[in-house]
Amino acid sequence: MSKGRHEPADILSLVAEKANSLPLPERRAFLLRGLALAGAAAAGPVLAAVDPDDALPPNIPPWTRSLGRGVVTVPYGVPSEFEANVIRRTVPWLTANNISSISFTPLPELKGIITPNGLVFERYHAGVPDIDPDQHRLMIHGLVERPLVLTMNDLMRFPSVSVIRFIECPANGGMEWRGAQMEALQFTHGMLSCCEWTGVPLSVLLEEVGLKKGAAWVLAEGADGAAMTRSIPLEKALDDTLVVYAQNGEALRPEQGYPVRLLNPGWEGNTSVKWLRRLEIGDQPWYQREETSKYTDLMPDGRARKFSFTQETNSVITFPCPEKPLTQRGRYEIEGLAWSGRGRIRSVDISLDGGVNWRRAELKGLVLPKALTRFSFMWDWDGSPALLQSRAIDETGYVQPTLTQLRAVRGVESIYHKNSIHTWRLAETGEVTNVQID
Amino acid sequence: MSRSTSRGFLPAQICAGVLGVLCVGFAPLTLAADSTAVPEGPSIGPDVAAVEISLAFRPKPDPQRVGYYGFGETATPAMIAGWDIDVRPDGRGLPPGSGSVADGEGLYEEKCAACHGTFGEGEGRWPMIAGGFDTLTESRPEKTVGSYWPYASTLWDYVHRAMPFYEPQSLADDEVYAIVAYVLYLNDLVEDDFVLTRANLATIEMPNRDGFFVDPRPDVKNVACMKDCKDPKEIQITGDSTELGVTPVEHFKGEAEAAGATAAAVDPNLGQNVYQQACATCHKGGLAGAPIVGDQAQWRSRVAQGMGVLADNAINGYQGSVGYMPPKGGQVQLTDDEVTAAVRYMIENSSD
DSSP: OOSSSOOHHHHHHHHHHHHHTSOHHHHHHHHHHHHHHHHHHTSSOOOOOOOHHHHSTTSOOGGGSSOOOOTTSSSSOOOOGGGTTOOOBOOGGGSSSSSSEEOBOOGGGOOSSOOOGGGSOOEESSOOOOOOGGGOOEEEEESBSSOEEEOHHHHHHSOOEEEEEEEEOTTTTGGGSSSOOOOSHHHHHOSEEEEEEEEEEHHHHHHHHOBOTTOOEEEEEESSTTOOEEEEEHHHHHHTOEEEEEETTEEOOGGGTTTOEEEOTTBBGGGSOSSEEEEEEESSOOOOGGGTTSSOEEOTTSOEEEOOOBOOOEEEEEESBTTBOOOSSEEEEEEEEEEOTTSOEEEEEEESBSSSSOEEOEEESOOOTTSOEEEEEEEEEOSOOEEEEEEEEETTOOBOOOHHHHHHHHTTOOOSOOOOOOEEEEOTTSOEEEEEEO | OHHHHTTTOOHHHHHHHHHSSOOOOSOSSOOTTOTTOOOOSOOOOHHHHTTSOOTTOOOOOOGGGTTSSOOSEEOOHHHHHHHOOOOOTTOTTOOSOEEEHHHHHHHHHHHTHHHHOTTSOOSTTSOOOSOOTTOTTSSSOOOOTTTTOSOHHHHHHHHHHHOSTTSTTOSOHHHHHHHHHHHHHHTTSSOTTOEEETTTGGGOOOTTTTOEEEOOOOOOOOOOOOSSOSOGGGOOEEEEGGGTOOSOOTTTSOGGGGHHHHHHHTOTTHHHHHIIIIIHHHHTTTGGGOOOTTOHHHHHHHHTTOHHHHHHHHHHOEEOSSOEEOGGGGOTTSOHHHHHHHHHHHHHTSOO
């Protein structure tokens, strides 16, 4: 720190030193003057580079010898500037432009099972609309007794529920059908997020409007420039589908459908239509573009699966990973995430040798249906190369398959629903690479 | 099931609590509304299949619950008519109108060809929409309107609701009919004198109409073997992502390995790449008054203003007499250097 100029910290330490020598009645006024002086000196950006040696013991770091920002300096809090690396990213060549495109959640950096709102992966078909909630309406019509138009205030008057559920794009991992090509965990598995969602069960709204005889499907439509649509079978709509307006305790982010979206837990993210403006009840599916041209799974015989809604059981090791290599030999906690669109995760197994032998990992924290579930495995790494894998089993008994097994049935052209066991190659250097093995 | 929900319970909680698993006990993989669907694939046991959602489920509504809360206002027929734009395979939802292949040709050239190509072949990464017949069993199949889409109604619905990409829901109904007729023509599905109407759209039989079947998953059965599950000597690494080097890695790889990032900064193709991603939507076909790349007459007077002016207009936006250039073409994530490189590319390809 330069000696010629008074930094706020210097001023404050001088003030404190002087104050201690004064009689008590004078001390208070003196201190207030000193604080004002220090505040003026701190008016500019204070994120000056700190010489590491100044901060480490036995030295007292500058932030301990100074004052920080006051309340509402940042009225809506943001992450530390030292976390600037924790952001959504995209792979530009995946799509023709960034308006109809996708970004990836930084899974290597996340803790627990909740994805912060600003890091939830993005998928837009026509960009993010800026919708004034007062000007937004949700229309429910079709085979109903009482077609309704609801304002956001109307919607929020219904009794609400909150659930923690993942949303995953069915194309998550889809770039890997032919072979390994994504060099980072963020890109191999990052079309995946998990939030607490708050809203109204769709079943409540459908009872309110009264379903007519013959009702069998619901069409959900967005208010964005794609007016995106999906047909939802009524059994799902009456089971656990929600009309949600909040995530992780606050209003939906514009990227996630503000002011209101559908949430189909455990299903293709695409069915959880954002910026929801309309629900139509009908007696058969509509065969919209997003359930024919897209989001159908082409099989080797040239025919394609339709209504492939469920996101099947999946898992991935999030540490170590290409972004988070091992730095030295010794004791490590291998961590990862498992999830199933059919319910809870029952167990997760870890292999260190490419699937020859497996050992049971521990499930950490909350184990909720259709939610991300964190697993943990303590390991003493002796510096040998390894092939790390995780294998999840859900409460229905479904065991996460190998890529070889999936390819044997589905070939490599189905784009969606690649939920196979993932392999990280750990080198002697500690470096981690995305590989595929047979 | 739905009976309980209006009394303040979430269905999933009831199901999980009472039955231990999701309470979906209906026979899976049936589809009453679509008798052509044929379930396929091996079953892997009733415990797994039991949680699949049935497409044949039909509720028994309870009229007592209707209007229990009484919130909101009635959706009037006029309100519904304005928003109910979906079209089904049976033609339900189509508005009156018609359009010919001949009318569609001009509209397609003006509004669609910049992205989808003159013959529907697709420009850059924009979707190919014509051809691709008999490729669905091949490596890298071409899934076009003609080769893949099962219903013509989907095309009408989608063009009407979401196209053109940069100006959705701007087409008149007759224009939609005409463009759809032309796209069907590009796919050799109708003759050049064809007129598409509300009455005949549902009668068009698409080649791949029988090409879809209801998802039969779970379709693969793995077992949770724990010990000596395979011969370690037989493990082969069949793919290594680093051999391709096609994903961004500079945010976590060290300086030495971020050579790719340095290369990108002096990438001789930077201008072309940015143009393809950000500019071609308008500047390839002349949308919104944009000067068309390659049309020297359109560019001559603009180039005369100098590179600095053009780059400045492209970066900061510009309202001209024939059109509007949004700042960076709306792609605000681009750096000024990237935009400038794209402008240079466009000028180089539009000058003598």
